[in-house]
Amino acid sequence: MLEYTLKRIAYTIPIGLAVSLVCFMLVHISPGDPIDSIVPPDTPTEVIEQIRAEYGLDRPLPVQYGLWLSRALQGDFGESISKGRPIGPDLWVATKNSLMLAAFGATLGFVIGCVLGGAAGAFRDSWIDKLCLGIALFGVSVPHYWLGMVLVIIFSVQLNLLPSMGMGPTGPWAWDWDHLRFLVLPAVTLSLIPAGLVTRTVRGLVSDIMGQDYITTLRGKGLRTSGIVLHVIKNAAPTTLAVMGLQLASLLGGSILVEAVFAWPGTGMLLNNAIFQRDLPVLQATTLVLAFFFVFLNLIVDLAQTALDPRMRRT
Amino acid sequence: MKMFLGLTLASTLAFSPFHALASTLRIAMTTTDVPTTGGIPDNGSEGGRFAGYPIYDALVNWDFTDTSGPAGLTPGLATSWSIDPDDERRWIFNLREDVLFHDGTSMTADDIIWNLDRHLNENAPHYDRVQAPTYRTYTGQIASYEKIDDFTVAIVTHEPFSMLDYLISRVFIVSPTRFEEIGDWVQFQSSPSGTGPFIVEKVTPRTSIELVRNENYWDETRIPKVEKLVLMPIPDSNTRTAALRSGQVDWIEVPAPDSIPSLVGAGFNIVTKPYPHVWSWSMNTTDESPLNDVQVRRALNYAIDRDAIVELLNNTAIPAIGIYPPDNPYFGSPEHIYSYDPERATEMLSEAGYGPDNPLRLVVNLPTAGSGNMVPLAMSELVQLYLAEIGVVVDYEVAEWGVVLRNMRTAAGTAGEPHRDAINHGQPFGDPTNLFRSHASSQFPPVGGNWGLHEHSEIDRYLNELITIFDPQEQIEVMAKAHQAIVDQAPRLFVVHDLNPRALSPKIMGFDQAQSWYQDFTQVWIEE
Numbered sequence: 001m002l003e004y005t006l007k008r009i010a011y012t013i014p015i016g017l018a019v020s021l022v023c024f025m026l027v028h029i030s031p032g033d034p035i036d037s038i039v040p041p042d043t044p045t046e047v048i049e050q051i052r053a054e055y056g057l058d059r060p061l062p063v064q065y066g067l068w069l070s071r072a073l074q075g076d077f078g079e080s081i082s083k084g085r086p087i088g089p090d091l092w093v094a095t096k097n098s099l100m101l102a103a104f105g106a107t108l109g110f111v112i113g114c115v116l117g118g119a120a121g122a123f124r125d126s127w128i129d130k131l132c133l134g135i136a137l138f139g140v141s142v143p144h145y146w147l148g149m150v151l152v153i154i155f156s157v158q159l160n161l162l163p164s165m166g167m168g169p170t171g172p173w174a175w176d177w178d179h180l181r182f183l184v185l186p187a188v189t190l191s192l193i194p195a196g197l198v199t200r201t202v203r204g205l206v207s208d209i210m211g212q213d214y215i216t217t218l219r220g221k222g223l224r225t226s227g228i229v230l231h232v233i234k235n236a237a238p239t240t241l242a243v244m245g246l247q248l249a250s251l252l253g254g255s256i257l258v259e260a261v262f263a264w265p266g267t268g269m270l271l272n273n274a275i276f277q278r279d280l281p282v283l284q285a286t287t288l289v290l291a292f293f294f295v296f297l298n299l300i301v302d303l304a305q306t307a308l309d310p311r312m313r314r315t
Numbered sequence: 316m317k318m319f320l321g322l323t324l325a326s327t328l329a330f331s332p333f334h335a336l337a338s339t340l341r342i343a344m345t346t347t348d349v350p351t352t353g354g355i356p357d358n359g360s361e362g363g364r365f366a367g368y369p370i371y372d373a374l375v376n377w378d379f380t381d382t383s384g385p386a387g388l389t390p391g392l393a394t395s396w397s398i399d400p401d402d403e404r405r406w407i408f409n410l411r412e413d414v415l416f417h418d419g420t421s422m423t424a425d426d427i428i429w430n431l432d433r434h435l436n437e438n439a440p441h442y443d444r445v446q447a448p449t450y451r452t453y454t455g456q457i458a459s460y461e462k463i464d465d466f467t468v469a470i471v472t473h474e475p476f477s478m479l480d481y482l483i484s485r486v487f488i489v490s491p492t493r494f495e496e497i498g499d500w501v502q503f504q505s506s507p508s509g510t511g512p513f514i515v516e517k518v519t520p521r522t523s524i525e526l527v528r529n530e531n532y533w534d535e536t537r538i539p540k541v542e543k544l545v546l547m548p549i550p551d552s553n554t555r556t557a558a559l560r561s562g563q564v565d566w567i568e569v570p571a572p573d574s575i576p577s578l579v580g581a582g583f584n585i586v587t588k589p590y591p592h593v594w595s596w597s598m599n600t601t602d603e604s605p606l607n608d609v610q611v612r613r614a615l616n617y618a619i620d621r622d623a624i625v626e627l628l629n630n631t632a633i634p635a636i637g638i639y640p641p642d643n644p645y646f647g648s649p650e651h652i653y654s655y656d657p658e659r660a661t662e663m664l665s666e667a668g669y670g671p672d673n674p675l676r677l678v679v680n681l682p683t684a685g686s687g688n689m690v691p692l693a694m695s696e697l698v699q700l701y702l703a704e705i706g707v708v709v710d711y712e713v714a715e716w717g718v719v720l721r722n723m724r725t726a727a728g729t730a731g732e733p734h735r736d737a738i739n740h741g742q743p744f745g746d747p748t749n750l751f752r753s754h755a756s757s758q759f760p761p762v763g764g765n766w767g768l769h770e771h772s773e774i775d776r777y778l779n780e781l782i783t784i785f786d787p788q789e790q791i792e793v794m795a796k797a798h799q800a801i802v803d804q805a806p807r808l809f810v811v812h813d814l815n816p817r818a819l820s821p822k823i824m825g826f827d828q829a830q831s832w833y834q835d836f837t838q839v840w841i842e843e
Contacts, residue, residue, distance in 0.1 A: 033717065033721050036717045036720040036721050036724075039448070039449045039451075039452075043449075043451060043452055043724075044451070044455075044761050044762055044763075045724060045760065045761030046761065047448055047451045047455075048724070050448060051448050051449070054444065054445070054448075079445075079501075082348070082357060083348065083351060083357070083520070084351070084445040084446060084500070084501055085501045085504070085520070086501070090520055090521070093520075094521070149553060149557075152554075152557045152561075153557070156557055156560070156561035157557055157560040157561055160561060160562065163561060163563055164554070164557040164558050164560075164561040164563060165549065165554050165557065165558050165563060166522070166547070166558075166563065167522070260550070260551050260554070261551065261553070261554055262554070263547075263548075263549045263551070263554050263558075265521045265522050269521065270521070272347070272550075273347035273348055273521070273550075276347055276550075276715075276716075276717075277347065277348075277717075278717045
């Protein structure tokens with residue numbers, strides 16, 4: 001297991017480098033200029049050139065990449081072009097905020113998905129199955145930013161029960177209802193996609209496992225339903241975990257639209273703003289951190305799967 | 316019953332934090348982040364509106380007291396200013412003597428010089444390397460400056476430039492003492508110190524700026540009526556509208572035009588006022604474009620039904636037949652008053668050689684959004700339809716605002732650039748120097764903003780005269796002459812003037828919108 005773990009960790013190094021190169025290049029081949037968004041429209045070109053030089057944007061791309069990577073590895077992501085302040089602290093706060101939202105969204109989605117998927121798999125082809133699959137289909141098909149707006153209209157505008165945006169009263173975050181209620185609508189919105197995916201995965205797994213010979217054997221031996229369920233869970237867990245781990249990673253970075261709808265100050269908003277302002281250093285740093293989260297979660301999922309099911313180590 | 320109690324409890328809890336903030340005014344801005352708060356606000360005019368004038372003063376401020384006409388200038392930290400009779404380039408500013416910075420120190424001439432050094436003296440230890448260059452548009456005319464005595468400073472321009480007072484109105488004065496305590500401009504933004512009517516209490520990047528009333532503000536008529544002002548960046552217009560309707564904010568900037576009827580229905584107040592702004596096409600007048608023919612440019616101006624575009628915008632705009640609207644003293648008396656007259660437009664086009672057999676084809680660069688650009692896509696589709704009616708085929712080249720800004724800095728017809736006949740954008744003209752920077756032939760890019768390389772002797776004569784005239788009444792007369800020539804020469808397709816819509820909770824009292832990009836928040840109060 002130790003050897004496998006080390007090997008998996010070693011794999012992440014070239015993946016990480018490739019990711020960083022792609023992040024860097026993507027940002028640089030897109031049109032537009034970061035300096036344009038910080039100066040008034042009729043600023044003379046010579047002034048713009050002077051500012052470009054200040055930021056090192058006039059140097060050859062490989063040099064810019066090398067400098068950027070060596071600094072990023074030391075934890076220095078540079079300064080935001082649009083704000084002039086260091087990126088690190090902003091990115092740290094945004095990542096924490098997004099992690100919190102993604103964790104709630106993913107957990108909610110996971111629980112809903114397991115319940116619906118388990119029920120659908122256990123009662124295959126019944127009306128329960130159809131209902132659960134219907135909900136799952138809705139979850140993966142409906143644009144979640146649209147659902148977010150609908151939830152806001154119902155629960156914030158019409159019923160005035162929950163706040164429509166932001167992260168709560170100013171001041172530091174606290175685990176009380178005054179703050180938590182700001183999480184409800186975005187987390188529910190965000191949970192929809194993983195709920196749908198997990199439902200479908202769990203349903204497939206459960207109905208497959210329920211049809212296996214060893215389940216029949218277990219039944220024949222007189223094992224109670226609760227005992228059988230334990231066996232089903234154990235066998236369905238590795239695949240479900242894999243799906244869920246990747247979902248958590250994609251929620252972390254893929255919630256740009258949901259964060260925009262709810263003005264949630266996470267990485268999605270940070271990326272969104274950076275894109276609009278052509279703030280290349282922020283864009284690069286955020287994409288890089290998110291990509292590393294993806295790689296990291298992938299690693300954790302792999303290791304967890306292997307721990308749960310030793311057969312995986314051979315594949 | 317239990318569920319009912321639960322719901323009641325939940326809704327009580329849900330309401331409580333919002334209603335405890337009686338004297339707090341909460342405003343949703345359209346910016347993606349909080350504007351920089353260290354005295355050189357970014358985010359263009361919106362930055363100046365929220366992180367400029369509430370926190371700081373300039374030597375010259377904008378006058379918000381008379382809202383019946385476009386806002387003019389008023390004494391700020393300078394009580395008066397005049398031109399040195401011996402040197403037209405030298406401006407003398409007499410400073411106010413009773414002004415305290417938020418940190419308690421007194422403002423004197425040394426502080427003004429120190430602030431100008433921040434912008435212009437690259438050898439000064441506190442020269443703001445990152446932000447100062449972004450304000451060169453406002454400070455670029457300044458050649459030198461000096462302290463005359465403790466409450467008098469002189470500023471010298473490179474050439475005689477009669478509108479320095481407009482430019483200097485964006486140079487905000489910050490406290491040197493606070494900067495010395497903090498030591499760098501990035502940290503300074505978290506607890507800045509100015510002289511303005513509001514004091515920065517807390518800046519949370521990407522979330523809010525919290526300001527409190529400055530009880531010691533030098534202008535007693537402008538000591539804020541609210542205790543606290545909270546500014547939140549909410550770039551999405553639907554999110555802003557929802558925040559207003561759910562009571563999380565009291566005031567939103569630029570509601571989406573299609574949300575206005577429902578906001579009005581729900582009892583919110585929509586405030587609109589004209590201000591110097593025009594949404595137009597800047598046309599390529601070089602030989603490479605059919606728009607180098609003035610007949611063609613006028614024909615386009617006669618072809619569009621501006622009232623229909625205003626209707627599309629739910630009356631958050633008024634038709635534009637010039638850079639300034641006809642009731643503005645700068646409008647003048649042009650020969651061409653562009654009404655919706657497709658027949659005349661078709662006739663003019665055919666005189667210029669275009670018709671069904673030889674249709675006029677135009678490539679127009681268009682931003683997807685951006686400060687002052689209103690709702691560019693929907694508006695442009697309507698413009699395209701009207702032009703199609705007179706046989707003009709418009710191809711839009713849609714791009715992100717940053718890209719369009721870059722295109723505007725590269726003169727039309729420059730080698731290597733794709734061909735464009737026009738660039739669409741919204742532009743402010745509250746500062747009359749904008750007219751000079753956008754239309755004088757000395758202001759071709761990269762120096763200025765005359766993208767379409769339009770050159771006309773009469774326009775040049777008046778604009779060049781304008782910057783050397785110091786008498787305000789004479790300035791108005793020459794501005795009007797320059798403007799009427801611009802209308803007749805039509806280097807732009809004039810479409811609409813934005814009315815700067817904002818939606819306010821019915822509890823908001825005392826707000827009289829100024830005809831300006833900037834607004835006064837000191838007179839606003841909240842009625843419970």
